[in-house]
Amino acid sequence: MLASAFIASMDFSLTDQQILLRDTIRQFMEAEIRPILREYEREERFPAEQIRRLGEMGCCGMLIPEEWGGAEMDTVSYALMLEEVARVCASTAVALSVTNSVVAVPIWKHGTDAQKKKYLHRLARGEMIGAFCLTEPQAGSDSANLELKAVHRDGAYYLSGTKSWVTNGGVCGVYLVFTRTGEEPGARGVTAFLVEPDFPGFRVSRYEDKMGLHLSRTAELAFEDCRVPEENRLGAPGQGLKIALEALDGGRVGIAAQSLGLAQGAFEAAVKYAKQRRAFGKSISEFQAIQWMLADMQTEIEAARMLIYRAAWLRDQGTTRPGPPASRAKLYASEMANRVAYKAVQIHGSSGYSRETDVERYYRDARVLTIYEGTSEMQRTVIARDLLQRGGGF
Numbered sequence: 001m002l003a004s005a006f007i008a009s010m011d012f013s014l015t016d017q018q019i020l021l022r023d024t025i026r027q028f029m030e031a032e033i034r035p036i037l038r039e040y041e042r043e044e045r046f047p048a049e050q051i052r053r054l055g056e057m058g059c060c061g062m063l064i065p066e067e068w069g070g071a072e073m074d075t076v077s078y079a080l081m082l083e084e085v086a087r088v089c090a091s092t093a094v095a096l097s098v099t100n101s102v103v104a105v106p107i108w109k110h111g112t113d114a115q116k117k118k119y120l121h122r123l124a125r126g127e128m129i130g131a132f133c134l135t136e137p138q139a140g141s142d143s144a145n146l147e148l149k150a151v152h153r154d155g156a157y158y159l160s161g162t163k164s165w166v167t168n169g170g171v172c173g174v175y176l177v178f179t180r181t182g183e184e185p186g187a188r189g190v191t192a193f194l195v196e197p198d199f200p201g202f203r204v205s206r207y208e209d210k211m212g213l214h215l216s217r218t219a220e221l222a223f224e225d226c227r228v229p230e231e232n233r234l235g236a237p238g239q240g241l242k243i244a245l246e247a248l249d250g251g252r253v254g255i256a257a258q259s260l261g262l263a264q265g266a267f268e269a270a271v272k273y274a275k276q277r278r279a280f281g282k283s284i285s286e287f288q289a290i291q292w293m294l295a296d297m298q299t300e301i302e303a304a305r306m307l308i309y310r311a312a313w314l315r316d317q318g319t320t321r322p323g324p325p326a327s328r329a330k331l332y333a334s335e336m337a338n339r340v341a342y343k344a345v346q347i348h349g350s351s352g353y354s355r356e357t358d359v360e361r362y363y364r365d366a367r368v369l370t371i372y373e374g375t376s377e378m379q380r381t382v383i384a385r386d387l388l389q390r391g392g393g394f
């Protein structure tokens with residue numbers, strides 16, 4: 001009786017709507033992005049037009065209610081979308097992940113109606129994308145150590161300082177910027193603002209020259225007494241870090257899904273190559289060494305998929321602690337994607353080291369996954385804190 005009740009409550013199947021979404025995104029990515037990928041990669045070109053079209057399909061505001069222009073979908077669907085995008089192009093996936101999880105969602109949760117009217121509709125429909133600006137040269141994991149200052153005078157705030165490593169910097173319509181207001185040290189003195197690219201005193205000071213994610217723009221931003229109207233403060237003064245960390249809790253499911261998609265893409269390329277390539281008179285897929293690599297890759301991908309869908313599902317059930325499951329999914333999936341991409345290159349031999357193959361790109365793109373939106377070490381800190389304080393229950 002108990003066993004059948006347990007079995008009846010375990011449902012791993014996707015809904016018809018989720019299957020339709022997955023197939024639609026897969027088709028779009030294969031038809032519209034795969035063919036242009038190598039050229040854009042070489043030219044380090046941002047796929048603005050393709051992202052705009054994905055936005056029209058609802059991929060920029062998936063978690064936003066329809067009344068604000070969003071697709072109002074569940075988090076499992078959101079993970080599926082990012083997985084399918086990253087299966088072809090991890091750069092496109094990060095542009096969408098940032099816009100959805102760490103820009104649109106905080107505006108929806110903490111914005112005034114006027115802010116939602118002004119920014120959320122356009123974000124959710126893909127008319128513009130967003131950027132999340134927490135990191136500074138001296139403040140990465142130690143995110144409360146911000147120095148960028150916001151001073152209140154004459155009915156506006158004036159921002160001075162630098163933000164670094166800003167995904168979508170230079171190509172977005174709104175920046176969610178975390179600043180230090182007042183003299184309060186650490187987390188208490190942080191306040192969030194919505195900054196538009198044409199506000200006086202704002203400029204992109206340079207673009208990062210990156211190992212991977214060459215279709216994604218990553219910028220350093222300079223704020224030189226940048227004037228931000230009072231009505232562009234997001235949430236109350238001093239609430240900024242809370243808004244940022246809550247957004248990152250959600251964002252981690254997105255980066256985990258990006259990792260999963262990348263690993264799936266690398267795995268599929270490896271299987272295809274293993275069947276084609278011949279050595280010692282046979283297909284290399286007949287060698288046990290290759291078979292075992294493929295078997296390990298598939299098993300790890302499947303394990304990550306379960307962790308991610310469960311973390312997404314728990315969020316949809318309204319769990320009070322979405323952070324630790326999201327951290328476990330992000331930690332495992334991002335480390336797994338690196339192992340899978342490594343093996344995919346290994347299976348390709350020297351051609352895996354060539355820019356003419358997809359696996360070379362997957363390998364470089366995978367490296368950042370264990371670093372951004374919280375390093376693996378910081379995920380382990382969140383997980384350990386939870387398991388030691390609360391038992392880290394199932």
Ligand SMILES: Cc1cc2nc3c(=O)[nH]c(=O)nc-3n(C[C@H](O)[C@H](O)[C@H](O)COP(=O)(O)OP(=O)(O)OC[C@H]3O[C@@H](n4cnc5c(N)ncnc54)[C@H](O)[C@@H]3O)c2cc1C
Pocket residue numbers: 098131132133134135139140141142164165166167168210213218368371372373374375376377378
């Ligand atoms: C391509 C890319 C895009 C990015 N996009 C964005 C973005 O859009 N917005 C944004 O705000 N940021 C962004 N980042 C920044 C990213 O989130 C930070 O780089 C990340 O949080 C790590 O910070 P850090 O680089 O300063 O490393 P540090 O914090 O200096 O860490 C260095 C090393 O020390 C370890 N470490 C630090 N503290 C601890 C600790 N307490 N215990 C154990 N180990 C510790 C870290 O895990 C790491 O291994 C991006 C980064 C990259 C590479």
